Amino acid sequence: MTDTDTKALLPAGLRDLLPPAAAFEASVVDRLVSHFAGFGFERVKPPLIEFEENLLAGTGAATAMQTFRVMDPMSQRMLGLRADITIQVARIATTRLKNAPRPLRLSYAGQILRVRGSQLHPERQFSQCGIELIGVDSPAADAEVVVTVASALAALGITGLSVDLNLPTLVPAVCDALHLTAEQRAEARTALDQKDAAAVAALGGPASDILGALLKACGSADTALDALRALDLPPVAAAERDRLAQVLDRVRADLPDVGLTVDAVENRGFEYHTGVAFSLFAKGAPGELGRGGRYLAGQEAGSTQEPAVGVTLFVDKVLDVAPQPEARPRLFVPAGTPLADRIRLRDEGWTVVAGLEPVEDALAEARRLDCDHAMVEGAPRAVG
Amino acid sequence: MTDTDTKALLPAGLRDLLPPAAAFEASVVDRLVSHFAGFGFERVKPPLIEFEENLLAGTGAATAMQTFRVMDPMSQRMLGLRADITIQVARIATTRLKNAPRPLRLSYAGQILRVRGSQLHPERQFSQCGIELIGVDSPAADAEVVVTVASALAALGITGLSVDLNLPTLVPAVCDALHLTAEQRAEARTALDQKDAAAVAALGGPASDILGALLKACGSADTALDALRALDLPPVAAAERDRLAQVLDRVRADLPDVGLTVDAVENRGFEYHTGVAFSLFAKGAPGELGRGGRYLAGQEAGSTQEPAVGVTLFVDKVLDVAPQPEARPRLFVPAGTPLADRIRLRDEGWTVVAGLEPVEDALAEARRLDCDHAMVEGAPRAVG
Numbered sequence: 032m033t034d035t036d037t038k039a040l041l042p043a044g045l046r047d048l049l050p051p052a053a054a055f056e057a058s059v060v061d062r063l064v065s066h067f068a069g070f071g072f073e074r075v076k077p078p079l080i081e082f083e084e085n086l087l088a089g090t091g092a093a094t095a096m097q098t099f100r101v102m103d104p105m106s107q108r109m110l111g112l113r114a115d116i117t118i119q120v121a122r123i124a125t126t127r128l129k130n131a132p133r134p135l136r137l138s139y140a141g142q143i144l145r146v147r148g149s150q151l152h153p154e155r156q157f158s159q160c161g162i163e164l165i166g167v168d169s170p171a172a173d174a175e176v177v178v179t180v181a182s183a184l185a186a187l188g189i190t191g192l193s194v195d196l197n198l199p200t201l202v203p204a205v206c207d208a209l210h211l212t213a214e215q216r217a218e219a220r221t222a223l224d225q226k227d228a229a230a231v232a233a234l235g236g237p238a239s240d241i242l243g244a245l246l247k248a249c250g251s252a253d254t255a256l257d258a259l260r261a262l263d264l265p266p267v268a269a270a271e272r273d274r275l276a277q278v279l280d281r282v283r284a285d286l287p288d289v290g291l292t293v294d295a296v297e298n299r300g301f302e303y304h305t306g307v308a309f310s311l312f313a314k315g316a317p318g319e320l321g322r323g324g325r326y327l328a329g330q331e332a333g334s335t336q337e338p339a340v341g342v343t344l345f346v347d348k349v350l351d352v353a354p355q356p357e358a359r360p361r362l363f364v365p366a367g368t369p370l371a372d373r374i375r376l377r378d379e380g381w382t383v384v385a386g387l388e389p390v391e392d393a394l395a396e397a398r399r400l401d402c403d404h405a406m407v408e409g410a411p412r413a414v415g
Numbered sequence: 416m417t418d419t420d421t422k423a424l425l426p427a428g429l430r431d432l433l434p435p436a437a438a439f440e441a442s443v444v445d446r447l448v449s450h451f452a453g454f455g456f457e458r459v460k461p462p463l464i465e466f467e468e469n470l471l472a473g474t475g476a477a478t479a480m481q482t483f484r485v486m487d488p489m490s491q492r493m494l495g496l497r498a499d500i501t502i503q504v505a506r507i508a509t510t511r512l513k514n515a516p517r518p519l520r521l522s523y524a525g526q527i528l529r530v531r532g533s534q535l536h537p538e539r540q541f542s543q544c545g546i547e548l549i550g551v552d553s554p555a556a557d558a559e560v561v562v563t564v565a566s567a568l569a570a571l572g573i574t575g576l577s578v579d580l581n582l583p584t585l586v587p588a589v590c591d592a593l594h595l596t597a598e599q600r601a602e603a604r605t606a607l608d609q610k611d612a613a614a615v616a617a618l619g620g621p622a623s624d625i626l627g628a629l630l631k632a633c634g635s636a637d638t639a640l641d642a643l644r645a646l647d648l649p650p651v652a653a654a655e656r657d658r659l660a661q662v663l664d665r666v667r668a669d670l671p672d673v674g675l676t677v678d679a680v681e682n683r684g685f686e687y688h689t690g691v692a693f694s695l696f697a698k699g700a701p702g703e704l705g706r707g708g709r710y711l712a713g714q715e716a717g718s719t720q721e722p723a724v725g726v727t728l729f730v731d732k733v734l735d736v737a738p739q740p741e742a743r744p745r746l747f748v749p750a751g752t753p754l755a756d757r758i759r760l761r762d763e764g765w766t767v768v769a770g771l772e773p774v775e776d777a778l779a780e781a782r783r784l785d786c787d788h789a790m791v792e793g794a795p796r797a798v799g
Contacts, residue, residue, distance in 0.1 A: 040510055041465050042490050047507050050457035050521075054448075057458060057524075061445055064438075069761040071745070071768035073434035074441060078540050079463065079526055080483075080496075081425055099464075101483050101496075104530060105539075106426050112464075112485075112496070123431050126424055132784050134771060137434075140441075142463055142526070146488060155489075156462050171750060171771040178754055285754035361455070366555060370562055370669035377453040384455035387518060387555040400516050 044148035044155030051358065052350075056158060059187060059353050060140045060346060063160050066183035072138040072162045077119035079142070083111040088330045090303040091118035097145040112144045116159050117341060124165045125329035125337060133166025133337075140346075158346035161321070165328055168338035170274055173307045174281035176323060180342045181282075181289050181311065184320065188354040191314020193290030196252070196279065197297040197324075199304050201271045205241050208265030223296040245295050252279050255293035271306075278307050306340075313352045320348045363397035363405040365389065381411070428532040428539030435742065436734075440542060443571060443737055444524045444730060447544050450567040456522040456546045461503035463526070467495040472714045474687040475502035481529040496528045500543050501725060508549045509713035509721060517550025517721075524730075542730035545705070549712055552722035554658055557691045557709060558665035564705065564726045565666075565673050565695065572738040575698025577674030580636070580663065581681040581708070583688050585629065585655050592649030593622050607680040629679050636663050639677035655690075662691050690724075697736045704732045747781035747789040749773065765795070 041047065048056060064074060080101070087095050094114040103110045113119060116139050124135055140160040148155050162179060164172050177194055184192055202223060206216045215234065219242055222230035231243045241262065248258035256279065259272045272295075279291060290312075300322065308324025323342025329335060359382045364373060366386040373383045381404070390396040397405035397414050404411040425431065432440060448458060464485070471479045478498040487494045497503060500523050508519055524544040532539050546563060548556050565576055586607060590600045599618065603626055606614035615627045625646065632642035640663060643656045656679075663675060674696075684706065692708025707726025713719060743766045748757060750770035757767045765788070774780040781789035781798050788795040 040469065040506065041462060042487055042492070042494060044489070045462040045465060047462065047503075047511060048460035049507070049511060050459065053458040053460035054452065056460065057445070057448065061441070064441065068438065069766060070757065071766055074437040075434065076432035076437035076440065078425065078429040078431070080528060080540070081429060085424065099485050101485055103426055105428070105532075108426070110426060119431075122424070123433070127431060127433060136768075144464060148489075156464070167771055169771055175769060175771065182754060182758070370566060373454065374566070382453060382455055384520075385559060387551055387553055387559065 042155075044145075044153045046154075046156075051355075055355060056346060056350055058356065059350060060158065060160050062187060063183050063344065063349075064138055064140050066186055067138040067162050067179060070136075070179050072136040072164075072179070074138050074140070075120060075123050076139065076141065077113075077116065077123060080110050080112050081119070082106075083109040085122060085330075086111040086113055086115075086118060089118065089121070090326055091115065093303065094118075097147065099144055099146055114143055114145050115343075116141055116143060117161065117163065117343060120163050120341070121165070121328035121339065122330075124163065124339070125335075134172060135165040136162065137165065138162045154347070159343050160346055161323070161341060161343040163328070163339055163341035165339040166337050168306070168325070170277035170281065170307075173274075173278045173325060173340050174285075176340045176342050177278070177282050177309055178285045180321065180323070180344065181286055184311065184313070184344075184349065185286075185289070187349070189313050189320075189349070189352050191290075192288075193292060193312045194282065195292045195294055195297075195310045195312065196275060197293075197308045197310070198271055198275050198295045198306075199298045199302070199308055199324075200306055201245065201268055201275075201295050202242065202298065204268040204271055205245070205265060206238070208268060209236075209238050209241075211238060220298070224299060226296075242296070249294045249296070250292060252283070252291035252293050255295065259293075259295060275307055305338075309342075311342075311344075316348060316352045318348060319345070320352070321345055360404055361397075361400075361402040362411050363393060363400055363402040365393060365406060368406070376406075376411075426539075428529075428537045430538075430540075435739075439739060440730060440734055442740065443734060444542065444544050446571060447567050447728065447733075448522055448524050450570055451522040451546050451563065454520075454563050456520040456548075456563070458522050458524070459504060459507050460523065460525065461497075461500065461507060464494050464496050465503070466490075467493040469506060469714075470495040470497055470499075470502060473502065473505070474710055475499065477687065478502075481531065483528055483530055498527050498529050499727075500525055500527060501545065501547065501727060504547050504725070505549070505712035505723065506714075508547065508723070509719070518556065519549040520546065521549065522546045538731070543727050544730055545707070545725060545727040547712070547723055547725035549723040550721050552690070552709070554661035554665065554691075557658075557662045557724050558669075560707060560724045560726055561662070561666050561693055562669045564707070564728065565670055568695065568697070568704065568728075568733065569670075569673070571733070573697050573704075573733070573736050575674075576672075577676060577696045578666065579676045579678055579681075579694045579696065580659060581677075581692045581694070582655055582659050582679045582690075583682045583686070583692055583708075584690055585652055585679050586626065586682065588652040588655055589625050589629070589649060590622070592652060593620070593625075595622060604682070608683060610680075626680070633678045633680070634676060636667070636675035636677050639679065643677075643679060659691055689722075693726075695726075695728075700732060700736045702732060703729070704736070705729055744788055745781075745784075745786040746795050747777060747784055747786040749777060749790060752790070760790075760795075 097114040099112040143157050145155045232239050248255045304324040306325030310319040310322045321344035325340045327336040328339035362381040376383045393405040481498040483496040529539050616623050632639045688708040690709030694703040694706045705728035709724045711720040712723035746765040760767050777789040
């Protein structure tokens with residue numbers, strides 16, 4: 032089979048995970064979710080598909096263009112194939128679990144699908160995994176989510192972790208205080224998104240001073256925070272800055288080995304966040320391993336919204352940097368080896384591959400079956 | 416929220432798994448797949464969605480009416496949302512892994528979706544998990560799959576396991592040998608499907624004698640096999656019977672505590688099987704926990720077909736009878752407890768629920784958060 036044949040088996044952006052990649056992915060997800068469970072984040076499992084209007088409500092609107100839709104012959108309504116799980120967890124929290132005590136800590140892991148990949152990221156099915164802490168709006172809650180997810184990644188053996196903290200509400204707070212017009216705000220946003228200091232300076236007035244200073248206040252957390260503290264910010268913006276400082280202090284206390292950076296003007300992808308937001312990075316990983324932040328859970332119409340903070344890990348990015356566990360040694364045992372013996376060998380740490388028919392040369396058969404050992408005269412012998 | 420509100424959140428047949436059900440399901444699937452891995456069945460993970468024509472090829476045709484379809488804007492072709500994983504694993508085995516040594520042992524676990532539920536079984540999303548042994552046609556291979564899956568269920572703590580073995584190729588072999596017409600075969604099939612001895616007798620000729628005897632030869636494996644052995648079957652049918660006997664002997668040797676029954680005329684749901692087929696039952700479970708059997712893997716057109724035997728477990732049915740693990744005790748720790756201390760307590764076996772703000776009464780707060788212990792004066796104290 033040529034590569035072209037293999038590729039043509041599946042639509043662009045979809046793939047088969049083969050051995051050992053599929054087992055590695057499952058074990059990493061299991062270890063992440065177990066870590067979360069150890070700190071009280073309990074797993075929920077929403078369905079792959081549900082009413083489109085629920086998937087696309089509130090913060091889900093961002094996924095509208097990326098959601099596969101099918102007509103449901105039973106309800107005669109449109110269903111969406113989830114392109115994100117966070118919105119489903121928020122739905123569960125604010126409906127089925129609305130009477131559960133707060134803070135409500137939930138975790139999830141599952142597959143999502145997207146209609147289109149990009150040239151750079153052609154994948155259309157992703158494995159996602161994350162946590163949500165719902166019902167409390169405090170720096171302690173923000174910090175708990177950052178600490179829980181970063182410590183989960185560290186527990187996988189990932190090194191060189193860093194967290195980039197952002198404050199997408201800071202610039203709007205400054206613009207509000209300065210009574211900028213809609214046009215001025217849009218100009219400021221574009222200039223900041225492009226990290227274009229000249230364009231920020233060209234805004235003129237106090238906006239260019241404050242926003243220019245915010246733009247400069249990016250980098251390692253301590254330097255950035257010192258720069259932010261030196262600024263004479265309007266009251267709401269100052270409160271946001273102080274909150275960021277509190278989150279940083281708490282994260283640093285728990286995770287002294289995790290790198291912390293601040294970019295107070297970063298906004299892309301954080302449009303729905305209502306407070307501190309963050310991205311997770313690791314040494315050697317080209318992109319972020321996950322992202323999260325504060326938002327409002329629940330649909331605007333109907334149930335009351337609740338403050339929430341959560342994070343989603345992009346499992347394939349985590350797999351790129353997580354150390355692979357050592358493979359269990361594979362032991363070939365001859366046909367007819369009783370189950371009890373195979374179980375005993377398995378419990379001793381072997382992957383036990385049984386022969387189906389008698390063979391002349393157990394070592395040769397073991398080699399053919401990618402085993403490193405064969406049972407010969409009642410004992411495992413290396414294939415050599 | 417009323418029950419009606421809750422139900423209306425999701426389309427019929429789809430549901431949210433809440434704590435602790437979602438974690439229980441994940442742990443059962445993980446234990447099953449780990450058991451399979453211990454005996455050399457390596458995990459693969461095909462995508463949720465792929466070209467309709469591949470999903471519905473060969474044995475997949477049975478799922479055509481149950482498959483959600485969407486148009487892929489990227490390939491301009493129809494995609495199907497898988498209603499079965501077996502067909503995908505067979506595709507992987509006969510294409511991407513066609514050069515891997517045989518027998519090829521693969522496992523899988525994942526979600527499937529179906530367009531319609533029935534009145535009795537309204538579910539439309541299922542968790543499936545199973546194994547396939549590909550490339551060998553032998554009683555040893557059949558027996559290995561039965562033994563591997565039954566021992567996996569036993570390892571979950573499920574008791575009163577039994578396996579009902581079927582031989583859907585036996586009746587056709589008899590009909591061939593007797594040169595029955597298509598009409599006579601259809602009559603015989605209907606009579607046998609309805610276990611209608613009178614209708615079988617009414618077929619007349621040697622067909623009513625042999626098929627009537629087969630119909631009677633159902634029940635506990637030893638009795639059924641004795642009855643089958645006493646029959647003067649045509650050669651091909653006799654070979655099928657002997658093969659069933661060999662499979663039974665091997666399964667009984669490895670699993671003396673698992674009940675074994677035989678129904679040699681059962682055919683429903685086994686239309687695609689080319690040899691021994693089987694269903695798994697447990698005491699107290701109303702329906703089967705899984706089913707499997709021998710088939711031909713691979714599409715008829717294109718790649719060469721290969722002999723294969725596999726089994727699929729219906730995870731929700733397994734959950735109904737698997738003992739729930741004891742819940743970890745939940746410990747409330749006051750706000751500000753350092754991560755290192757929380758990790759130590761987690762490693763000691765607690766689920767550690769951290770306070771976010773200082774509280775006056777740690778025991779009362781623990782109770783409010785469904786914890787059974789609270790950290791008081793540096794030690795866990797029962798909430799009482």
